[in-house]
Amino acid sequence: MLTLIKGGHVVDPASGRNGVGDVWIEDGRINAAPESREPDESFDASGCIVMAGAIDIHSHIGGGNVNTARLLLPEYHKAHLLRPNATPLSNLGWSTHQTGCLYAQMGFTTVVEPAMSPANALHTHLELADIPIIDRGTLAILGNDDFLLSLIRDNASPDMIEDYVAWTVASARALGVKTINAGGSAAFKENVRTFSFDDEVPSYGVSSRRIVKTLQTAVASLGIPHPLHVHCNNLGVPGSFETAATTMGAAEGVPMHLAHLQFYGYGTEGKRRFSSAAAQLAEIVNASPEITIDVGQVMFGQTVTISSDALRQFAARGSARPKKSVIYDGEGNGGGIVPFAYKNDYYGSLQWAVGLELFLLINDPWRVFFTTDHPNGAPFTAYPALFKLLMSREARREAMENLNPQALKHTTLGSLDREYSLEEVAIMTRAAPSKLLGLADRGHLGDGAVADVAVYRRDEDAERMFGAAELVFKNGELVVRQGEVVSLRPGKTLRVATQPDKAIVKKLEGYHQQRYGLSLDWFDFPDWAVGRDEPFGEVPCRT
Amino acid sequence: MTVAWIGNRDAQVPLAIEHATALLVKSRCPVITLDTDVDATRAALALARRAGAVCDTLSDGVRQETALFTSSGGMFIAPTEAIRRADVVLIVGTLPPSAMEFLQKLAQTEPDLAGGKSRTVFSLASGDLPDEVAKVARVISARDTSVSGAAALLRSMHAVRRTAVSLEGFEELGAALAEARFVAIVCSGHGCDALALEMLQGFVSDLNTSVRASMVLWPASERGWGSALVSTWNAGFPLPVSFQSGVAEHDPRRFRASRLIEEGEADVWLHVGSEPVSPPDGIELIVLADVANPIDRAAVTIATAEHDSVVFSGMAGTFVAKAAEASAPSAASVLSQILEQLPEREVAPC
Numbered sequence: 069m070l071t072l073i074k075g076g077h078v079v080d081p082a083s084g085r086n087g088v089g090d091v092w093i094e095d096g097r098i099n100a101a102p103e104s105r106e107p108d109e110s111f112d113a114s115g116c117i118v119m120a121g122a123i124d125i126h127s128h129i130g131g132g133n134v135n136t137a138r139l140l141l142p143e144y145h146k147a148h149l150l151r152p153n154a155t156p157l158s159n160l161g162w163s164t165h166q167t168g169c170l171y172a173q174m175g176f177t178t179v180v181e182p183a184m185s186p187a188n189a190l191h192t193h194l195e196l197a198d199i200p201i202i203d204r205g206t207l208a209i210l211g212n213d214d215f216l217l218s219l220i221r222d223n224a225s226p227d228m229i230e231d232y233v234a235w236t237v238a239s240a241r242a243l244g245v246k247t248i249n250a251g252g253s254a255a256f257k258e259n260v261r262t263f264s265f266d267d268e269v270p271s272y273g274v275s276s277r278r279i280v281k282t283l284q285t286a287v288a289s290l291g292i293p294h295p296l297h298v299h300c301n302n303l304g305v306p307g308s309f310e311t312a313a314t315t316m317g318a319a320e321g322v323p324m325h326l327a328h329l330q331f332y333g334y335g336t337e338g339k340r341r342f343s344s345a346a347a348q349l350a351e352i353v354n355a356s357p358e359i360t361i362d363v364g365q366v367m368f369g370q371t372v373t374i375s376s377d378a379l380r381q382f383a384a385r386g387s388a389r390p391k392k393s394v395i396y397d398g399e400g401n402g403g404g405i406v407p408f409a410y411k412n413d414y415y416g417s418l419q420w421a422v423g424l425e426l427f428l429l430i431n432d433p434w435r436v437f438f439t440t441d442h443p444n445g446a447p448f449t450a451y452p453a454l455f456k457l458l459m460s461r462e463a464r465r466e467a468m469e470n471l472n473p474q475a476l477k478h479t480t481l482g483s484l485d486r487e488y489s490l491e492e493v494a495i496m497t498r499a500a501p502s503k504l505l506g507l508a509d510r511g512h513l514g515d516g517a518v519a520d521v522a523v524y525r526r527d528e529d530a531e532r533m534f535g536a537a538e539l540v541f542k543n544g545e546l547v548v549r550q551g552e553v554v555s556l557r558p559g560k561t562l563r564v565a566t567q568p569d570k571a572i573v574k575k576l577e578g579y580h581q582q583r584y585g586l587s588l589d590w591f592d593f594p595d596w597a598v599g600r601d602e603p604f605g606e607v608p609c610r611t
Numbered sequence: 612m613t614v615a616w617i618g619n620r621d622a623q624v625p626l627a628i629e630h631a632t633a634l635l636v637k638s639r640c641p642v643i644t645l646d647t648d649v650d651a652t653r654a655a656l657a658l659a660r661r662a663g664a665v666c667d668t669l670s671d672g673v674r675q676e677t678a679l680f681t682s683s684g685g686m687f688i689a690p691t692e693a694i695r696r697a698d699v700v701l702i703v704g705t706l707p708p709s710a711m712e713f714l715q716k717l718a719q720t721e722p723d724l725a726g727g728k729s730r731t732v733f734s735l736a737s738g739d740l741p742d743e744v745a746k747v748a749r750v751i752s753a754r755d756t757s758v759s760g761a762a763a764l765l766r767s768m769h770a771v772r773r774t775a776v777s778l779e780g781f782e783e784l785g786a787a788l789a790e791a792r793f794v795a796i797v798c799s800g801h802g803c804d805a806l807a808l809e810m811l812q813g814f815v816s817d818l819n820t821s822v823r824a825s826m827v828l829w830p831a832s833e834r835g836w837g838s839a840l841v842s843t844w845n846a847g848f849p850l851p852v853s854f855q856s857g858v859a860e861h862d863p864r865r866f867r868a869s870r871l872i873e874e875g876e877a878d879v880w881l882h883v884g885s886e887p888v889s890p891p892d893g894i895e896l897i898v899l900a901d902v903a904n905p906i907d908r909a910a911v912t913i914a915t916a917e918h919d920s921v922v923f924s925g926m927a928g929t930f931v932a933k934a935a936e937a938s939a940p941s942a943a944s945v946l947s948q949i950l951e952q953l954p955e956r957e958v959a960p961c
């Protein structure tokens with residue numbers, strides 16, 4: 069079947085296309101040269117912008133902690149159903165079904181859940197498989213688990229560590245590796261309450277720095293396309309920009325991704341000792357080509373913070389609104405769920421501004437990624453409003469009128485005139501994520517690419533434009549028309565095909581028998597367990 | 612081999628499915644109760660959406676556990692992590708049979724991540740414990756006090772507040788808590804109601820001001836808790852969830868299955884799971900369970916079996932895959948066949 073999307077303004081940074089033209093789809097793939105054949109179906113895209121489907125690299129959409137948040141907060145979902153537009157979290161996208169639909173309606177076709185505890189991998193994949201339409205991927209968390217910390221303490225060989233990382237990625241069906249407050253959750257279990265980059269986990273004598281460097285090296289030498297995804301220590305703490313700066317300094321030329329940098333963009337100036345350090349961080353990012361970051365923009369309103377950073381969430385639980393929370397000491401990784409409302413007071417205004425400063429001060433759109441750290445900074449349904457803020461300084465000026473002027477004084481936001489172009493938006497949300505995650509088959513409209521296409525009716529108001537796509541195709545199938553979902557096709561979960569060594573499997577089997585009295589089967593699962601036909605898509609390692 | 616019955620008469624499975632479907636089609640208020648695996652829960656939720664039914668668990672313990680989360684949350688630890696870390700264990704209330712192997716492990720092993728400390732086990736209002744556990748557990752007695760009362764006493768005595776009654780044997784526990792590296796409170800909705808669980812969470816919170824402490828919440832029903840979790844992601848709500856109005860709604864009182872059944876609001880009751888059930892008058896009961904005989908007074912009984920399935924495991928603290936072969940159909944496949952035969956209802960927008 070040959071499909072033509074005709075006469076739209078095509079923005080495809082990977083191929084350099086930026087002008088009116090056609091896009092052809094055949095059998096689920098982009099066909100760049102259909103010769104002079106007649107299409108079987110044709111869609112008029114005149115007056116529209118045509119891009120590849122967007123890719124979200126960091127959004128907490130499924131797994132144990134996300135589901136615990138749903139369990140903790142049934143009132144939000146209920147509010148959503150009864151009074152659609154006026155209640156807290158009314159657009160959160162709470163069930164797996166809604167998550168797929170709401171993402172697709174905005175033209176997003178691939179989303180990465182960035183925090184899967186390997187011990188909980190099957191649960192994560194059961195949820196991801198229930199999200200319709202879009203493809204998913206997920207990052208396995210390492211760096212607080214006894215097995216790895218013991219290997220590092222005992223000076224295990226790099227080969228042994230690589231084998232363990234490869235086994236974890238393979239058995240957890242992950243797309244990459246993340247470390248979250250490396251060593252912090254393990255230290256918290258030993259009653260440590262603050263933990264920095266050069267602090268050591270007591271029983272192991274291993275520092276956070278050493279854990280991060282060990283994992284960064286292993287990920288790079290295994291050829292896992294996505295560099296180590298780092299959630300730094302001291303999230304949200306005044307002065308945390310120094311932690312982020314130190315962590316970036318430790319990259320030492322090897323690729324490293326820092327998650328939700330906004331939450332580390334805080335200095336200690338001013339009466340409240342809470343100021344923006346976004347400019348310093350942006351300068352470091354600009355000067356460090358091996359560093360990529362995503363922002364984790366804060367938008368105002370009720371949300372819930374979901375994080376595997378148990379130490380940080382334990383400290384934050386006093387600020388829970390409504391007053392309930394969950395802190396979990398898991399096997400290896402923990403987590404915490406703390407509902408929170410961002411207000412336009414001093415603190416909220418400053419956080420909002422720090423995120424935008426990072427977007428606007430980091431020059432290279434290939435290295436700054438569009439996220440709200442859903443739902444930590446804001447639900448992903450706030451994306452259209454965020455696109456507008458990035459593309460219009462007038463929209464920012466208007467928004468700033470309602471915010472705390474004292475807070476804004478401690479930022480550079482008022483002086484920033486930059487406006488994102490459509491091409492830069494397409495880089496940040498399509499071409500760059502494809503490169504960062506090693507998903508060569510998407511994020512662009514080149515010949516042979518998966519036919520994930522988003523068509524937006526051109527509108528001066530970027531919020532309206534990106535809020536409801538005119539047409540969305542997933543694998544060539546029309547899934548959204550005029551902002552409405554028209555097909556609930558199943559997507560796939562993308563995983564990297566690492567090849568673990570047999571010796572490590574034997575070692576792990578012995579470890580689990582000895583420590584838990586349980587077979588390794590308890591920590592692994594067969595593909596059929598997901599309960600869907602062909603649930604996984606494979607992404608090759610770099611050679 | 613007979614695998615289905617209409618009333619007490621043997622029936623072919625397709626005929627039994629047809630009969631069950633007809634009952635659901637003419638029902639004013641169908642109720643589905645579940646304690647089952649992931650795929651069967653997914654299928655039951657899809658069926659409930661189409662039939663406008665209420666889904667719930669029959670496990671009162673799962674209800675108490677759900678209420679702990681929806682009302683206040685708390686601090687929790689994975690059982691496997693507690694085995695390796697907890698030097699002080701306090702078992703509160705009775706635990707379900709599925710927890711006994713875990714309790715034995717706690718009693719018979721030493722924590723390897725507790726800085727060389729050995730484990731001391733205490734119990735409070737825990738009923739009959741397995742011999743290996745009873746042998747080592749130091750019993751704290753609250754005499755006739757309820758479990759929630761005992762939990763409140765625990766908190767007060769630890770805070771050195773004066774109490775009218777006291778817990779016998781608390782001194783030793785108090786001393787152990789002061790020296791603890793990691794305290795694990797082990798309990799379940801099986802033996803603790805939501806109030807007791809909340810009290811214990813308050814105690815955990817108090818302990819965390821000086822040491823580390825957390826709760827192993829062992830599910831009263833492993834499959835029931837699994838079904839509740841699947842509902843939570845699939846429908847956005849824990850059980851009970853109602854699709855009567857066309858969209859998912861959660862109201863733990865209004866949609867409680869046992870209430871709908873007892874008070875005669877439900878007219879058709881579809882049960883998926885192995886607990887014994889018996890219908891009151893005026894309700895048509897359909898049972899999908901691993902049985903060899905028809906359920907007494909059920910309108911339809913279909914023998915099902917767990918094939919390769921995914922179930923919640925208390926020990927793993929998460930879902931695990933269980934490989935199995937069986938000749939009887941799976942509950943998920945029977946539910947899907949019923950769904951296919953049900954007429955389309957108006958589908959709610961997402």
Ligand SMILES: [Zn+2]
Pocket residue numbers: 126128182327328441444
């Ligand atoms: Zn995150």
